[in-house]
Every structure is written in C-alpha cells, then in structure tokens.
Amino acid sequence: MTLSRRELLSTFLGAPIAFAACRNGTMRRFPEGQIVGQSEALGHVLRENRTFEVPPDNWESKKVAIVGAGVAGLAAAWQLEREGFNDIVVLELEKTAGGTSLSSKGDPVGYPWAAHYLPVPFRENTELISLIEEMGLVEGRDAGGDIVVKEQYLCRDPEERVFYKGRWYDGLYLHVGESEDDKRQFVEFQRQIDHWVNWRDPAGRRAFVVPSVTCSNDAEVTALDKISFADWMHQHGLTSERLLWYCDYACRDDYGLKLDQTSAWAGLFYFCSRVRTSGVESQPFITFPEGNGRFVDHFLSRIGEHVRRSFMAVSIVPNDKGVDVICLNDGVVRGVHCEKIIFASPVFTAPYLIRGFRDDPPFAASEFQHNAWFVANLLLKDRPKQRFPKDFPMAWDNVLYESPSLGYVTATHQSGIDYGPTVLTYYYPMCHEEGGRTKLFNYEWRDLADVCLTDVARPHPDIYELTTRLDIMRWGHAMISPRPGFIHSGIREKAMKPYRNIHFAHTDLSGIALFEEAFYHGLRAAREVLTIETPRP
Amino acid sequence: MKSTPLLFLNVIIIATCGLIYELLAATVSSYVLGDSVTQFSLIIGVYLFAMGVGSYLSRFIDKNVAEKFVDIELAVAVIGGLSAPLLFLTFAYVSYFGMVLYTTVFIIGTLVGLEIPLLMRILQDKLDFKELVSRVLALDYVGALVASLLFPIFLVPQLGLNRTSLVFGMLNAGVGIWATWLLEPIISRRRLTILRVKGFVVIVVLTIALIKADSLTTLAEDGLFVDNIVYAKSSSYQRIVITRGRMGHSLFLNGNLQFSSFDEYRYHEALVHPAFAAYKGEPKRILVLGGGDGLALREILKYKSIESVDLVDLDPMMTELSRSLPALGELNQHSFNDPxxxxxxxxxxxxxxRTDAEPFDIAIIDFPDPNNFALGKLYTTRFYNLLKPKLAPGAAVVVQCTSPLIARKSFWSVMKTLEASGFYVRPFQTTVPSFGIWGYALAKLEPFEIPQKPPPNIELRFLNDITFASMFEFSADTSKPSEELETNRLDNQALVRYYETEWRRVEQ
Known part of the structure; x- marks a missing residue:
C-alpha cells in the first residue's frame, strides 16, 4: 500500500496528531522489530475449499477433540481432566496456545499480547473461583463469604492515568477542568449505573452479571440491546464531552467498538456487571505482568500434554459413529476419529470447517462479527522521563485522551519493579475504519510501528531512544462485536445447542469477549460432552 | 601611554580576582574534603608559593611586556574563571580531585604572580621607583581587602561558587581587553587586533560556561537550598544533592532532606539502638534496607557480636558516594569499608x-518518606509479608515512618499496616531538630515488652536511660487518631495519599 506518512498517521491517529507529527519533521530512528504471531495466511487456507485426504496411517482415535486452544478450549480440557476424562486432544492452529490470552516471556517480566486482567469474580461464580483457588491466588474468605485474593495479584495502585493536553492526570475519567454541568452529568450517569446495579427481575436475577447467561432476560433489560450506547446516553441527556469520551473509551477497551457501534446492553454490562451493590467499589482486578497468559500457563500445566500445536483443523466431518477431524500439521494431513467435538474456535469459522453446515445451517454464523486490533509490545531499556513535576506518575494502564488507541499497559507495574527496563503493551482497536481488518493486514511493520511510536511519543518524546525492540501482533478477529441487536437476537442461544455431536464453546456465544465468558462456555461444553449420551450405531 | 591612573584601577581588579580564586579553591576543597583549617592553610600556602614562582619567572620575559601582560590576563581569566566549575566536575571522581585541585591552584598562582611584576615594569618609565612600589603594592592590598569582604558577604550567598568564579573570570578578561586600549601606544597594530580577538573569545567561552553552570547546579536548586551545594548529580533513580553550611553537611534526595550532619546522630541512634535493646541475645546477622548514607551502619557496627550486615540500597551512586566522599566517609566512620x-x-x-539470604536477627528499615508510589510500596502489607520469612526467631525490626506530628495519619497508618501484616508494634518518636518530631516503629513477630534502656556498653551521644524510655511516650497531638485509618496495601497505596495531603499543608 502506498500511502504518505501523513495519510497513514491521519488514518490511525487523526489529522491533528498526524499534522503535528509530520510538521516536526524528520523521521526518527526506529527500533528493531517485526510482525509476530497469528498465522493469517494459514487461516485463509480454509477459504480455498481444498479437499484433504488423510493417509490411512495418520488416523488416531480420541473420545473428544477440542478445536482451538484459546481460553474456552483450554478451560474445556481442564474441566474434562478434572472430571477424570482424559481421552482428549486439543488442536491448535497456532504455534502457541492461548488465543487472545497470549503472552510472551521476557526480562525482567513477561508481557501480554491481548487480554491482561480478570476482575475478582463474585462468590456465586464458584467454578471460576475454583480455578483461581487452584492457582493459589486466594488468601481466604471475608466475613461475607467473598474470596480474598492475595495482595500481590490485585492490580497495584495507581491503576490508571490519562494524558490530556500535554499532562498526565490520576484516574481514567478526566476530572481536571470539569464544568458544573460535566459534574452534574457524571453524577447522573453514576445514578443510572447504580439503578442497574441494584435492579432485580421478579426471579431475583441481576440485569448485568458475569457469566452473562445468568443475566435477566426481562424485556426491560433486553430492550437495551436494541439501541446503541450512544443513543442511550442521548436519551438520558448525557452529552458531556468528557463523559462521552469515558464511555466511548470503555466500549473501545472492552469491545473494540465505538460508542455508537456498541449495544447499550453491552455498554451498561461493562459498567454494572462487576459492582456488587451501589456505593461499593467495582470488583478489583487480578493481573499479572504477562496478563492472562498466567491462566493459560496454568491450564497448560494441567492439560498441556493433550495440546497439539500447529494443528490446523481443516475439516470436521460429522458421521454416524461420531465426528472426524482432519488437520493440517506442517503440511502433513492427519485425522482424528472422535465421538464428540468441542468447537472452541471463533464461531464464524464453523461454515468453513464443518462439512454440511452450509447446506443446512443451524444458525447464521456470519452474524458473529469480529473487529480487528493491533497490539505492539515496546521493550524499553529505561523508563520515560517524567516531564513535569506535577504529572501523575506511571500507572498500570496509561490512557491517551486525544488518541483513538487505548494507550499502553506497563508490564513491570504489578511486580513492583519501578526502575530500569520495562515493557509497554500498546493497544489499538481498528474500530474507526470501515474494512479495518483488510486494511490492517495491508500495512507493514514499519507503518504500524510509526503509528504506535508517534502516538506514544506525544507523552514520551524520549520513546525513540528508550525502545530497544518493538514487535507487533495483528489480530484479525480479536473480539466479538456486541453491535445493537446482536446479543438478544436469539442467535446465540441457537449456537449454544450441539450440532451433530459438535458442541460450540467460545466467548463469541456470549456476544462479548471476556475471559469469564470463554471459561463459562468451555466448562458448559465439557459438561454437555460428559452428560449427553453419544448415539451408538 | 594614555591614562596611568586607570592602570592603577586595573591593579585593584587584578588583586581582587587573584584573591577570589584562592578563596574559591580553598572553599571548594574544604566543602569537599572537609577539615577547613588544613584546606585553607594548604591552599593559601601553595597559592602564595606559586605567586612567588610567577614573580621569579617574570624576569624571563624581556620583549613585548605589554602584550604578554594582556595574554596572562586572558589566561588567568580562563583558568581562574573555570576553576570552580572544573573542581565541581572533578569532584564526581573523587580520586583525581586532589591532583586537579593543587595543579589548578598552582597554575593560577603562577599566572597571578606574573601580573604585578609585569605591570610595574610597564609603569616603570612613568613614575619613579619609590612612587611605583608604594602605589602598586598599596592598591594590591586594597584589592585583597575588597575580595575578602565581598566573598563571604555577597558572592557566596548571592552568586554561589560556580557563578562567582565565572563572573570574576570575565572581569579578568575585561581587564585584559581594556588594557589593549590603555597600552595601545606600546603594542603593535597587528598584535593589538589578535589580542582583542582572543579577549573576545575568552569572554564568549566564559559566558557559555556561565549559562551551562546553571545546569550543573541549577539556579532553582541554589534557591532551594539555604547552604551551598557542594555536590549535585542525578543518578538513574534520584537527584542527589549535598550541601555544606555552617551547621555541616546535609544530604538531599529529590530535594528532601535525608540528614544534617549536626544532628543526624539523634536520628540514627533512635533508629538503630531500640531494635538491639529489644532483641534478646546477641544479634549476629543484620539487614539494612535503604540507609545508603551508611550512618545507620555506623551505629550498627558498634555491636561486637555482629557477624554480617547486609545493606540493600537502590542507588549505587549513593552507596559509592558514601564510601568515597571524605566528608561522608568521616561521618559514617568508613562503615562501608568494614569487611x-x-x-x-x-x-x-x-x-x-527474590533473595535466598538466610534469616536476619535485626532488620533496620530506613527508606525515604513515602512521597511517591515507588516508595509507597515499601510500606505495604505485601512488603512486610515479604520481610517476614527473612526474619529469624525473635528478630526485631525498626521502621522509620515520617513525622507523627506533621503526618499523623501517615505515621499511624504504617503502624496499622505492620499490625495487619502480623507484627506486634511499639511506636516511638524523638526530636531531630532538622526534621522535627520524628517517628519510628519497633516491631517483632511475637509479643514483647517495650525496652527500657539502651543496650549497655555502647557509646551514645544522644540516648540515655531517660530519653530512651521517653521515646515510647506520645503527646496528645501525635498519638493515635481516633478515626479509623486505612491499611497501606499495594492495591490502595493509602499511605502515599495520606502523606501527600498531610505534607502539602506545611510545604506551601
């Protein structure tokens, strides 16, 4: 793609930033780096409709095959193993397991490539709690029966800061320079959130809670899915620029969508689902330097022996005896006869993989839409200099108000390493553009590195000298998009039903991309596999 | 020759400059090396001797005396003017300091020694010998008086050492350039131009140095500290500034006073000895966290039973400075050289x-106050929980925890945090004039009685039986506040927020 630097930067960061960056002239020294991960080319093999013949010697048999070693697939395997059921195999297309909880090892600490925290679950979410207890993250229970997570795993204060007009401020919501009307609207917004936090349907269910299947399906709640979060704010007279920014940031952060692209149900879910009652702080975050990679490592420590990496399922063939999976493994075609499949890949891939799906689709897989992201990891030899004595110091999450990116997360923050080398993980959701995915894969490393460095250089002009390496991962299908009308369209319920011994398990089925949701669906599918009798000929 | 009286004015300026350089060198060396009597005596001796050498050498200058005089003025301007900044820069590498100091003093002395004999020879045709000697020498001593009065009263307090040095260098260069006009008739036209260009270059060099000197010890910093800055350098972690005033040396980290040499023994005796008094038996393994100035070490090493002291301090520049800077080494009694x-x-x-060190009998925790999040984490339940497995049975811990008078909530929040981490805590406080009322926590992992006396047979300047026992009493305005305080945790950093609010009240 031939694009001037100004066009490139305008596309990603907006005209003012691009203009400023191009005006102050010369291109700076770039660090080393490359595009890493994500076998996009491999994935596209599926679209070619090739036929694969498995040589007779390359067949094996397993009771259950799990397609996809993301959190849902790994959680399903973990659950099956816990139940003493270990005649399983997990097939992963990539060279590493983890899906969007991928991480890298590093020095002084590891760093994430996508998901990087988990809010402490409510006591009702017993299965997720059993995972974090098994990982040794829990210290005990408080008087109310809620778990107490060990201090070192709870996000260290300061959690967030925001860069606005050249200065850093405490927190995510921008309080500095607030007008009376801004303040009033912020209070009003909080009141609305509190209303939904305390709301219960006649059956006593919450409006918004994790896992989302336990949310109320009362018409008053599901109606929220029909409009965008932007419309909802407008209807409630919430027009304050900084409040809109705050909610837009929330949508971009959790869903990779803009305010007007996000369902109001999903927007409110973000704000309400982790607050027990109004007036109480939302649940603290569990986090690690390498983000949710820690959970992946834990799963692998339990079921790693069953995971086959670089095993791309290319065809899933339901038959009378069960299901066959045909895989491509480094150019070799292999097959697994199994009784059941847990399909833990993004739902949109089902028609490409499952033979017969297209002829008689149980649900419209194309309704499950994803957005694209790119994530950059900047390896720094030292910390950026604080420019103004009054600037709020480096936090865990460092957000840039004027940028369409999400800012960066500091990997060393949680481990208390406050000096010397660190890693910054920069997140950019491609929600500002039509056809973002296609465009993303047309950009080279240098283009995306330029975008990232130009953006981060605004608060940290010394970033060019400090960065020793900058690697980029492009996520073509990073997160399911909770557009208005998707979550409560009824399609998810259809997709949760088994289809010819194939059990779907993915966070897509919740309509929102969350570790907890992926975990839930993994365990649900594992239970279904264990309880539903396999039809025997 | 144009105006002879104006040449006599030059004599005063030359004499003033000469003495200023001498005073500067002596002051810098006494700041840096301590022992001002020795330093002043040595510097004055070397300087006067060098002047004698210069006067003697003047006999070898036969031709172009006026031109040589201007050259010497310009040389003095450069070397004398840059002397203080040069000495400060060298000071960072202490081992070369003495050599650079005395070489500089000797060169300046020699050049200054040449000035008056040459000037007298220039004037010898204008006046008779009797008149010449009387006027020149009289004015020379007047200049000395001017310098000795200006230096302590105006120059050091107002300009600081670096700027004084550079300003007088410029004055010296000014005399040189001015002399090219006064002595115009006896210097050839071509050489006159060369001399003026040289003079101009010297002025430019010194002006640039004057601007740059501000980055060495910034004007803002000079304004911040009452005393003279004798050392200022930024490490990767902090800004280290050492000042020297009438009350002795002071150390500042990021602008916050860490100790003042005149009363630091009060602070450090109170920090160290209660832990030893509370420990039953003979402590062998000691841990010091922070305390890079080595002053706590000095107190610790008074105990004969000690087999090892592990000191963990963030900043290698700080610990190296405490080892190698004579003024600090003297103060910590060269503790860092103890095997x-x-x-x-x-x-x-x-x-x-991460450490796999064996458990310690006593831990002395002496961090800077929790004025940022990176320091705040060193006062959290997580930190104290990390410390616990490193403590041997019966171990005693002391934590410095800011002023219970100014930062009452902060102080008691630390106590609460220690208790929440499973420690039994005995808060105590004392008065350190340069800090104010200062607070500490004495803690153990088992219940214990407040120790009543300092350990026997330890030489102490501050603590005696009465002051020791009284440290554990709190006045009404420093005692535990009735309101519920937060425990300081990694995920709330409550202490940093208390501290910021409480200290901001007094700092504005």
Missing amino acids: RVKVTNADAFVWLD
Whole structure:
C-alpha cells in the first residue's frame, strides 16, 4: 500500500496528531522489530475449499477433540481432566496456545499480547473461583463469604492515568477542568449505573452479571440491546464531552467498538456487571505482568500434554459413529476419529470447517462479527522521563485522551519493579475504519510501528531512544462485536445447542469477549460432552 | 601611554580576582574534603608559593611586556574563571580531585604572580621607583581587602561558587581587553587586533560556561537550598544533592532532606539502638534496607557480636558516594569499608521477593518518606509479608515512618499496616531538630515488652536511660487518631495519599 506518512498517521491517529507529527519533521530512528504471531495466511487456507485426504496411517482415535486452544478450549480440557476424562486432544492452529490470552516471556517480566486482567469474580461464580483457588491466588474468605485474593495479584495502585493536553492526570475519567454541568452529568450517569446495579427481575436475577447467561432476560433489560450506547446516553441527556469520551473509551477497551457501534446492553454490562451493590467499589482486578497468559500457563500445566500445536483443523466431518477431524500439521494431513467435538474456535469459522453446515445451517454464523486490533509490545531499556513535576506518575494502564488507541499497559507495574527496563503493551482497536481488518493486514511493520511510536511519543518524546525492540501482533478477529441487536437476537442461544455431536464453546456465544465468558462456555461444553449420551450405531 | 591612573584601577581588579580564586579553591576543597583549617592553610600556602614562582619567572620575559601582560590576563581569566566549575566536575571522581585541585591552584598562582611584576615594569618609565612600589603594592592590598569582604558577604550567598568564579573570570578578561586600549601606544597594530580577538573569545567561552553552570547546579536548586551545594548529580533513580553550611553537611534526595550532619546522630541512634535493646541475645546477622548514607551502619557496627550486615540500597551512586566522599566517609566512620558489610544495590521490594539470604536477627528499615508510589510500596502489607520469612526467631525490626506530628495519619497508618501484616508494634518518636518530631516503629513477630534502656556498653551521644524510655511516650497531638485509618496495601497505596495531603499543608 502506498500511502504518505501523513495519510497513514491521519488514518490511525487523526489529522491533528498526524499534522503535528509530520510538521516536526524528520523521521526518527526506529527500533528493531517485526510482525509476530497469528498465522493469517494459514487461516485463509480454509477459504480455498481444498479437499484433504488423510493417509490411512495418520488416523488416531480420541473420545473428544477440542478445536482451538484459546481460553474456552483450554478451560474445556481442564474441566474434562478434572472430571477424570482424559481421552482428549486439543488442536491448535497456532504455534502457541492461548488465543487472545497470549503472552510472551521476557526480562525482567513477561508481557501480554491481548487480554491482561480478570476482575475478582463474585462468590456465586464458584467454578471460576475454583480455578483461581487452584492457582493459589486466594488468601481466604471475608466475613461475607467473598474470596480474598492475595495482595500481590490485585492490580497495584495507581491503576490508571490519562494524558490530556500535554499532562498526565490520576484516574481514567478526566476530572481536571470539569464544568458544573460535566459534574452534574457524571453524577447522573453514576445514578443510572447504580439503578442497574441494584435492579432485580421478579426471579431475583441481576440485569448485568458475569457469566452473562445468568443475566435477566426481562424485556426491560433486553430492550437495551436494541439501541446503541450512544443513543442511550442521548436519551438520558448525557452529552458531556468528557463523559462521552469515558464511555466511548470503555466500549473501545472492552469491545473494540465505538460508542455508537456498541449495544447499550453491552455498554451498561461493562459498567454494572462487576459492582456488587451501589456505593461499593467495582470488583478489583487480578493481573499479572504477562496478563492472562498466567491462566493459560496454568491450564497448560494441567492439560498441556493433550495440546497439539500447529494443528490446523481443516475439516470436521460429522458421521454416524461420531465426528472426524482432519488437520493440517506442517503440511502433513492427519485425522482424528472422535465421538464428540468441542468447537472452541471463533464461531464464524464453523461454515468453513464443518462439512454440511452450509447446506443446512443451524444458525447464521456470519452474524458473529469480529473487529480487528493491533497490539505492539515496546521493550524499553529505561523508563520515560517524567516531564513535569506535577504529572501523575506511571500507572498500570496509561490512557491517551486525544488518541483513538487505548494507550499502553506497563508490564513491570504489578511486580513492583519501578526502575530500569520495562515493557509497554500498546493497544489499538481498528474500530474507526470501515474494512479495518483488510486494511490492517495491508500495512507493514514499519507503518504500524510509526503509528504506535508517534502516538506514544506525544507523552514520551524520549520513546525513540528508550525502545530497544518493538514487535507487533495483528489480530484479525480479536473480539466479538456486541453491535445493537446482536446479543438478544436469539442467535446465540441457537449456537449454544450441539450440532451433530459438535458442541460450540467460545466467548463469541456470549456476544462479548471476556475471559469469564470463554471459561463459562468451555466448562458448559465439557459438561454437555460428559452428560449427553453419544448415539451408538 | 594614555591614562596611568586607570592602570592603577586595573591593579585593584587584578588583586581582587587573584584573591577570589584562592578563596574559591580553598572553599571548594574544604566543602569537599572537609577539615577547613588544613584546606585553607594548604591552599593559601601553595597559592602564595606559586605567586612567588610567577614573580621569579617574570624576569624571563624581556620583549613585548605589554602584550604578554594582556595574554596572562586572558589566561588567568580562563583558568581562574573555570576553576570552580572544573573542581565541581572533578569532584564526581573523587580520586583525581586532589591532583586537579593543587595543579589548578598552582597554575593560577603562577599566572597571578606574573601580573604585578609585569605591570610595574610597564609603569616603570612613568613614575619613579619609590612612587611605583608604594602605589602598586598599596592598591594590591586594597584589592585583597575588597575580595575578602565581598566573598563571604555577597558572592557566596548571592552568586554561589560556580557563578562567582565565572563572573570574576570575565572581569579578568575585561581587564585584559581594556588594557589593549590603555597600552595601545606600546603594542603593535597587528598584535593589538589578535589580542582583542582572543579577549573576545575568552569572554564568549566564559559566558557559555556561565549559562551551562546553571545546569550543573541549577539556579532553582541554589534557591532551594539555604547552604551551598557542594555536590549535585542525578543518578538513574534520584537527584542527589549535598550541601555544606555552617551547621555541616546535609544530604538531599529529590530535594528532601535525608540528614544534617549536626544532628543526624539523634536520628540514627533512635533508629538503630531500640531494635538491639529489644532483641534478646546477641544479634549476629543484620539487614539494612535503604540507609545508603551508611550512618545507620555506623551505629550498627558498634555491636561486637555482629557477624554480617547486609545493606540493600537502590542507588549505587549513593552507596559509592558514601564510601568515597571524605566528608561522608568521616561521618559514617568508613562503615562501608568494614569487611562485615555487604552492599547490594537493588529495589528492596524486588530483592526481598527474590533473595535466598538466610534469616536476619535485626532488620533496620530506613527508606525515604513515602512521597511517591515507588516508595509507597515499601510500606505495604505485601512488603512486610515479604520481610517476614527473612526474619529469624525473635528478630526485631525498626521502621522509620515520617513525622507523627506533621503526618499523623501517615505515621499511624504504617503502624496499622505492620499490625495487619502480623507484627506486634511499639511506636516511638524523638526530636531531630532538622526534621522535627520524628517517628519510628519497633516491631517483632511475637509479643514483647517495650525496652527500657539502651543496650549497655555502647557509646551514645544522644540516648540515655531517660530519653530512651521517653521515646515510647506520645503527646496528645501525635498519638493515635481516633478515626479509623486505612491499611497501606499495594492495591490502595493509602499511605502515599495520606502523606501527600498531610505534607502539602506545611510545604506551601
């Protein structure tokens, strides 16, 4: 793609930033780096409709095959193993397991490539709690029966800061320079959130809670899915620029969508689902330097022996005896006869993989839409200099108000390493553009590195000298998009039903991309596999 | 020759400049090396001797005396003017300091020694010998008086050492350039131009140095500290500034006073000895976290039973300075050279998490006050929980925890945090004039009685039986506040927020 630097930067960061960056002239020294991960080319093999013949010697048999070693697939395997059921195999297309909880090892600490925290679950979410207890993250229970997570795993204060007009401020919501009307609207917004936090349907269910299947399906709640979060704010007279920014940031952060692209149900879910009652702080975050990679490592420590990496399922063939999976493994075609499949890949891939799906689709897989992201990891030899004595110091999450990116997360923050080398993980959701995915894969490393460095250089002009390496991962299908009308369209319920011994398990089925949701669906599918009798000929 | 009286004015300026350089060198060396009597005596001796050498050498200058005089003025301007900044820069590398100091003093002295004999020879045709000697020498001594009055009253307090040095260098260069006009008739036209260009270059060099000198010890910094800055350097972790005033040396980290030499013994005796008094038996293994100035070490090493002291301080520049800077070494009694002391430069939080060191009998925790999040983490339940497995049975811990008078909530929040981490805590306080009322926590992992006396047979300047026991009493305005305080945790950093609010009240 031939694009001037100004066009490139305008596309990603907006005209003012691009203009400023191009005006102050010369291109700076770039660090080393490359595009890493994500076998996009491999994935596209599926679209070619090739036929694969498995040589007779390359067949094996397993009771259950799990397609996809993301959190849902790994959680399903973990659950099956816990139940003493270990005649399983997990097939992963990539060279590493983890899906969007991928991480890298590093020095002084590891760093994430996508998901990087988990809010402490409510006591009702017993299965997720059993995972974090098994990982040794829990210290005990408080008087109310809620778990107490060990201090070192709870996000260290300061959690967030925001860069606005050249200065850093405490927190995510921008309080500095607030007008009376801004303040009033912020209070009003909080009141609305509190209303939904305390709301219960006649059956006593919450409006918004994790896992989302336990949310109320009362018409008053599901109606929220029909409009965008932007419309909802407008209807409630919430027009304050900084409040809109705050909610837009929330949508971009959790869903990779803009305010007007996000369902109001999903927007409110973000704000309400982790607050027990109004007036109480939302649940603290569990986090690690390498983000949710820690959970992946834990799963692998339990079921790693069953995971086959670089095993791309290319065809899933339901038959009378069960299901066959045909895989491509480094150019070799292999097959697994199994009784059941847990399909833990993004739902949109089902028609490409499952033979017969297209002829008689149980649900419209194309309704499950994803957005694209790119994530950059900047390896720094030292910390950026604080420019103004009054600037709020480096936090865990460092957000840039004027940028369409999400800012960066500091990997060393949680481990208390406050000096010397660190890693910054920069997140950019491609929600500002039509056809973002296609465009993303047309950009080279240098283009995306330029975008990232130009953006981060605004608060940290010394970033060019400090960065020793900058690697980029492009996520073509990073997160399911909770557009208005998707979550409560009824399609998810259809997709949760088994289809010819194939059990779907993915966070897509919740309509929102969350570790907890992926975990839930993994365990649900594992239970279904264990309880539903396999039809025997 | 144009105006002879104006040449006599030059004599005063030359004499003033000459003495200023001498005073500067003596002051810098006494700041840096301590022992001002020795330093002043040595510098004056070397300087006067060098002037004698210069006067003697003047006999070898036969031709172009006026031109040589201007050259010498310009040389004095450069070397004298740059002397103080040069000495400050060299000071960072202490081992060369003496050599650079005396070489500089000798060169300046020699050049200054040449000035008056040459000037007298220039004037010898204008006046008779009797008149010449009387006027020139009289004015020379007047200049000395001017310098000795200006230096302590105006120059050091107002300009500081670096700027004084550079300003007088420029004055010297000014005399040189001015002389090219006064002596115009006896210098050839071509050489006159060369001399003026040289003079101009010297002025430019000194002006640039004057601007740059501000980055050495910034004007803002000079304004911040009452005393003269004798050392200022930014390490990777902090800004280290050492000042020297009538009350002795002071150390500042990021602008916050760490100790003042005239009363630091009060602070450090109170920090160290209660832990030893509370420990039953003979302590052998000691841990010091922070305390890179080595002053706590000095107190610790008074105990004969000690076999090892592990000191963990973040900043290698700080511990190296405490070892090699004579003024600090004298104060900490060269503790860093004691073979029992082992220094590790690391963030104590990270170190505790990773170390496989054997448990310690006593831990002395002497961090700067929790004025930022990186320091705040060193006062959290997580930190104290990391410390616990590193404590031997019966171990005693002392934590410095800011002023219970100014930062009452902060102080008691630390007590609460220690208790929440499973420690039994005995808060205590004392008065350190340069800090104010200062607070500490004495803690053990088992219940214990407040110790009543300092350990026997330890030489102490401050603590006696009465002051020791009284430290554990709190006045009404420093005692535990009735309101419920927060425990300081990694995920709330409550202490940093208390501290910021409480200290901001007094700092504005």
